[in-house]
Amino acid sequence: MSETKPMTAAGRRILDAAGELFYSRGITAVGVDLIAEHSGVTKRTLYNQFGSKDQLVVAYLEEREQRWQLLVRETIAAAASPIEAVLAPLEAQRTWNQNNPRGCAFINALAELPDPTHPAHVVATQEKQWLIDLFRELAAAAGCSAPDTLATQLLVLHEGALVTQQLSLDTLSVSIKLARELVLAATSTESQAASA
Amino acid sequence: MSETKPMTAAGRRILDAAGELFYSRGITAVGVDLIAEHSGVTKRTLYNQFGSKDQLVVAYLEEREQRWQLLVRETIAAAASPIEAVLAPLEAQRTWNQNNPRGCAFINALAELPDPTHPAHVVATQEKQWLIDLFRELAAAAGCSAPDTLATQLLVLHEGALVTQQLSLDTLSVSIKLARELVLAATSTESQAASA
DNA sequence: CCTACAGTACACCGATCGGTAAAGGAGTGT
DNA sequence: ACACTCCTTTACCGATCGGTGTACTGTAGG
Known part of the structure; x- marks a missing residue:
């Protein structure tokens, strides 16, 4: 009930990096490339995990x-x-x-x-x-x-x-x-x- | 004292349009092209009047x-x-x-x-x-x-x-x-x- | 008449935006 | 051996971003 998705290791890092960046710099100001870079992950992985920036x-x-x-x-x-x-x-x-x-x-x-x-x-x-x-x-x-x-x-x-x-x-x-x-x-x- | 700049007619329209758009849609989400379009003005005029988006x-x-x-x-x-x-x-x-x-x-x-x-x-x-x-x-x-x-x-x-x-x-x-x-x-x- | 200036039209710039294609490596379970 | 999932690499897409160069027009003031 507490976790609806298993969330892979890469997914976790992406969400962590997105959390920091979105909060500190603003959602619109942060691009997916930057999030991928900060989480040590390819943009492709980001989209495989979350589908789109909006969903992220x-x-x-x-x-x-x-x-x-x-x-x-x-x-x-x-x-x-x-x-x-x-x-x-x-x-x-x-x-x-x-x-x-x-x-x-x-x-x-x-x-x-x-x-x-x-x-x-x-x-x-x-x-x-x-x-x-x-x-x-x-x-x-x-x-x-x-x-x-x-x-x-x-x-x-x-x-x-x-x-x-x-x-x-x-x-x-x-x-x-x-x-x-x-x-x-x-x-x-x-x-x-x-x-x- | 109340008006430091003479502000041309085009400048006024730009500032009006920018005011509506920035407030209703957000600053980052609104581009200078959109502002120029809504104020019936060329992008060139916008930059001649305000210098940059930040200054606007x-x-x-x-x-x-x-x-x-x-x-x-x-x-x-x-x-x-x-x-x-x-x-x-x-x-x-x-x-x-x-x-x-x-x-x-x-x-x-x-x-x-x-x-x-x-x-x-x-x-x-x-x-x-x-x-x-x-x-x-x-x-x-x-x-x-x-x-x-x-x-x-x-x-x-x-x-x-x-x-x-x-x-x-x-x-x-x-x-x-x-x-x-x-x-x-x-x-x-x-x-x-x-x-x- | 001439200059100065506000504004237009339009093309252009490099950078970045969100998002995708194709192919392959690494680990796991069957 | 097989397929499957996760993730990688690299390259690419059209669109939009903020901003500029250049040449032209209208108009008001000296």
């Missing part, structure tokens, strides 16, 4: 999605309480960002591939959908009164921290702190209603 | 920056109070997004042009710097106790709302509502300190 891009995004979602799930599992679990995706970002200084690969992919019918575009949007659904579930599990609103707020904070990462400011810490206050406020049984 | 990209971003900052300033001037003025950039986004459904052109540019030495990259980062500085000034003018923190929070909300715009959710309204609460809390003289 999809494989690249899907693998990133799997790794990211795995990290999030692990962080949730390690959370001390349901309330801390709601903040887990934000906390996971702290770990993730250390090796990924170029922001969100899915957002970047959406910026480069505007065509909604492009398979890579679909993968990227699905990832964001997965995240907000997760926030909603976690919020509900923590006993939040309005899971939808809180999930949207957390998604905004998550994406905002992600996209401002490239600036010098430590926006992630600010986002997590604010997110914690929101979660605590939303799960406490006291006075809460739509403010003016 | 810079001109594109700079003009967007001018238009956006003008809108923000107008919204600030129309604000009913210093507190509402802090929210003006968020409110301006509501207007702006109607004609710009593809998110932030500067963020997209950063995604496509990772090279920090690229002139377009510099312009894009400067724009974000301008915004957080503006938030800080507005927060201070509104009598906020901790302008830096509030400014960072508002920047995160701003960018988060911008980048999640492409999803179906109305994240901007949620962001503005939350931002208003933050501003009100930060400008009230009552109990406020770092929470747990």
